[in-house]
Amino acid sequence: MQQKLIYILFIFASVISYGQVNLSLETDKAEYNGKDIVNLTIVLEINGTDLVQQTGFQLPDLSKFNLIGSGSVTNTFIDPATNTLITQKVSRIALEPKKKGKIKIGSVLVTVSNKIYKTEPFDVNIKDIIEKRSLASNVSNEIYLNMEIEDREVYQDQPTVAVLRVYSKNMDNFRKVKDVRLPRQDNLNVHPISLGKSEIDPSGSGNMASQVLAVFMVFPNESGYVEVPSVSASVSSYSNKNKIVSNKVKLNVKKLPEGSPEHFKNAVGNFSVNVYNASKDKIEVEKPVNVIVKVSGEGNLPDMYLPKIIASPDYEVFSPKITSKVAPGTTGMKGEVFANYVVIPKKSGAISIRTEDFAFFDPASREYVDLGQKTLALNAFSHDQILESRTTVEKVNEYTNTLLETVNTPVLKTTTFKVKEKSKFHWNILLTNIAILVGLFICYLLFKTWQKKRALVRETASPKPLGSVAETEKQIRETLKTDINDYFSYLENLKDSGDYEKFFDTLEEMDVDVRKQHFQSSSGDFKTFLESQYGSTVAEEYRNLSQRIQMEKYSPLKSSEGIDELLKAVVNLYSRISK
Template sequence: MKEKFIYILILFTSIVNYGQVNLTMKPDKSDYEGRDVVNLTIILELNGDDLVQQSPLKLPDLSKFNMVGSGSYRDGLLDPESNINASKSITRIALEPKQKGKIRIGSVLVTINNKIYKTEPFDIFIKDIDKKVPAKAVASNDVYLNMEIDDREVYQDQPTVAILRGYSRNIDNLRRVKNIRLPEEDHLDVHPINFNKSEIDPTGISNMPTQILAVFMVFPNESGYVEVPSVSASVSSYSNSNKIVSNKVKLNVKKLPADAPEGFKNAVGKFKVDVYKSTDEKVEAKKPINVTVKVSGEGNLANMHLPEIAKSEDYEIYAPKIVNNFVVGEGGFTGDISANYIIIPHKAGILNIKTEEFSFFDPENAQYVALGGKSLVLNALTAEQLYDSKTTVEKMNDYTNDFLETVDSPVLKTTAFKVKEKRKFNWNILLINISIFAGLLMLYFAFRKWQKKQRLVAESVSNKPLGSVSETEAEIRERLKTDTSDYFSYLNNLKEEQNFDAFFSTVAELDAEVRSEYFEGQGGSFVSFIENFKGRSVAEEYQNLQQRIQMEKYSPVHSEQSLDELYKDIVNIYSKISK
């Protein structure tokens, strides 16, 4: 009896070990410094001949990290003595955290023999993420550019937003950053969103003032680890211009699934396709018609291949005109893009206009969506059929439109009264057409009579005397007199926009205009001229103003208060001089 019990115990133990599944996930450590890489190790052990893995490993939500890299290894072993098959797979994932603090990493799931196995979730702690800048940039007043891309794991042709920031100890240097050039590479498409500079933040990296200089969108068109090249710019000073470049950023571009349906080219996002005739006019054989194929939605609208109209022996197609109507959205470009075709039917009858098959990849659901081809059915009529199908009112409208196009009065634009085609008989339209026709005839004869009277009046009126040379010269000078108020309003706008170079160049232009108007041909200096005609006090104020303008122009930092006072003095002095 004792031997039987031991035998049963050994048999039960062997059965338990025969079908054993072990799934674990653990990090390399629990606390991380700054931009340390988080390394996760996932181990799956299968001990048994009848264990079948029915699904790949399903990772938890890793949206709080950037995928830096991943790899896997699998090994198997068959024990000849016990005839037990054992396999072991190891998967490692390298992650870069996007935020600081405690982050929970969920469970890894796998289905084996219709049973779901999962790992236990755990927490890791990320300390402050310190963005490091070069020591040279921290110690000097130079400008440092930093390109930031939060979402570094995207699909092929899926957009990601990049932000270009500038850092400098000298705030005035941030205002001098110009000529920003975005990267140009064959393996990615870059589209600017805006180049509007943000407000300067004095508490940036290492307490350096920072400013957003540009925002742009990157569309990688190949999979793998894609490097976004540096963004270049120039910092202009009074003596020279220095070129600066930003850092480079690597993207983990996921390859699109291999089961792409027919008609898929490179559309990534969410779209719909419409095909329609652009006008309500009836279709006539051998006459051109406008057909539009419109793709609307959100995604890579600027780079995608539009579905074309399929060729047919029933009609002739001309190259389309592409019309873009989209703006920047969260998932790419939002709006629509239209291809306007001109199609000429070869014969009368039913005309079936078809488009190519169209499909797109939805990155949110990670699956393809096939929309198929769209079709537009039209009935092309001959010229006789088209004329016979019109009502009496429509024929009257055509006659009126032909008359309005032929006899166009120079007083009244008669083509604006052209009557659009109507499908129902309407007596009001007929009466309106007759009234317009009669009124136009009356206007035409009245205009001819008025022209004849004007010709007689012009012949009877004598020529106006030209006047003396001095009077004519005074009249011309009065017409060409400088309008200082326009300069003042323009200077105020430049001051509000902090466009200092244009501000001081406009002040110089104003001074030159005033000098040429009042001082041209005079002897002595302009200050002496002002003193003789406007008084000594005005001359001294003008001289002091010119000195202040030069000092403020070459000052390294311009304050709003000093510019406001300078602007008020400019308005005051030049208003007195130009009176």
């Protein structure tokens, strides 16, 4: 009889355990400090195969906390004693309290087989402890910094806005706070929005007044929990200088979704890419061309990888100069970034300049956008083709400019009379050129007449010995010699005044005069002459300097530092090869 009773009790126990649902909500402790993380653990245990979970966990109102992170795991096993299937789901939630005191955490709800289960609400106690760094032992002089970040859950390379406030009971302390230093760390990029002080707010926390010192954007460049380091500032007084630091803030940086394009790098935001030729002149083979790759939009614009120009046997491409025009926007840094490339065509005809594929992640739509390649079509001409395409007026203008360049000196700048190319035909320019040519022809006739009269006078005088060939060549060199220091001083004045167009024109004139000193008409012959007279090192230096002058001349962005370095190289070389 006793064995039958025990058997009946086991049957009742198995019936009771079969189909049982247990739901619990617990915290790791009941009392927390002001900066502690509140960890909630939700456990759902279902015994039996006939029970089905129909909804997920319905969390209570957690608006008084900042969500730091969450995660869940599901385990399934069979109880060997009762041969019952047990499904256990555990979820962890990490919270940061926004306020102090007792905070009530409500019930967690879940529906299993058309029945709602819930947990019991409970309270957690948050102690009102705030770290303060005082300037002196007097409590009335206490001052401290606080860094506030509202949105602490962002994607990788997506910005979040941080606000730095200073708190003090004594308003006189606010004017002493200076030298705010924003955080620096390898796994995040920081860009300031405003470093100006705001008006003082007398209604701060803890009977303290507050003032905003800085507002800046934080771009975390890796996923996971990223800690924003403290911001420091100095507090100066008549007697000493102290340093105060703010609190640290943890960010929950979400990893970018899977399925990114193969050529995606780190662009997060909304962008567009444009490629264009900065010059409107005809493109000539072996002459530099400025090609601009412009990326515009809003996001992590200053820190992302720009699409590069792909190398090709049809052209030679050099490293770009990067310039940017960005300002803080609503969802990141907004503006434009320019990559200025110098491209030299290697063949005549149609040339296609292509960039790398470019893709970005749009946090608003949570999708990747693939812009692909951008292509710029150019048509390069040979030197003979450009000469043949010129009109008669253009040829006359070029001939006039050549004459003016040959008689130019550093003192009298006849290049100011050079005729610029015009897209429209102007009769005034043609008549001016004809008048100049007629005037030069009359001057030539007068000069020849003066030479004949002088020759008659010389015939009456006693003949002088002709001298050797070397002496005659020396006399010719002396007549052709130009003081190279005049050029150097004139180039220095042009550099200081910022007249870069006249600067490069004077460089060409100086090069022509130096070549005339050595009786060399073309640059190619002059390079051969330098190699034979001064060695291959000087000839190679002259070739590199000539190419550098051409690149700087046609560059749309000229800096005073680059022109100054170029002038030093010119003075160093031409002072050695000039006679």
